[in-house]
Amino acid sequence: MWNYEKRLQFPVNIKEPNAKLAQVIISQYGGPDGEMGASMRYLSQRYATPYREVAGLLTDIGTEELAHLEMVAAIVHQLTRNLSMEEIQAGGLAPYYTDHTVGIWPQAAGGVPFNANQFQSKGDIITDLFEDMAAEQKARTTYDNLLRLIKDPDVCEPIKFLRQREIVHFQRFGEALRITQERLNSKNFYAINPGFDMTDNCNK
């Protein structure tokens, strides 16, 4: 189960609203490499690994991604707070505003809604960990792309924090893959699903 803590993992205090920035940053809420997909990916993948350390890591990173989801939502919320109708129109927010006012809704920067097809849970921990490492890199690239668009330091700081976390998670998933592979028979390095196939072939 989960417990809520009434604080952000890293503070978000944005003084200047900015409708244009909100529309690109929302991609890290519900876009293809966003925090919603990240959390659901890791939390869903946990059940298919026979290795407890790996299940533990997926749990803890999946949990941290929920805290990141809340930070991204806080950024978008503060960027769209107190906008005038003129600013909503000039900032190109009218289509989003029509459907959601300035509520938070998971979509990509291009308006595509969040979709579970943006992540996999393949039931094979080797396959899943390779996806997880790629996912962390894709999210890091997205944050780098965002950082080139952002000039406001109030927005840059939390985005920079989130970017750094992708790098740490990549490192830890790499270690989880190493832990998994060390327990496989070298003749069957990639040939079996350790959570499903012949368990005689791996040193559980």
Next chain:
Amino acid sequence: MRQMAVTEHARMLKDINTISFTLVELTLYLDTHPHDKQAMEYFNHYARIEKQMKQEFSSKYYPLNASLSTDQKEWTWATAPMPWEGGC
């Protein structure tokens, strides 16, 4: 007076964020290095301090977690500011 109170609140929250981040990092590291005794020593040390800091913050301002509530007159778990409001 109000300004001072806000500053103290922000300082305590910043310290909690810092120490809690240390624990998040140690947790992920220990997940993949579960026999690193030195990392466990660090974790245990900072976990004790974090617990004290959260209790102190919660009794002074509002509970960071409902289980830390000591409220008797007003349920500040519900009425205190939400973290996305900013300004703290």
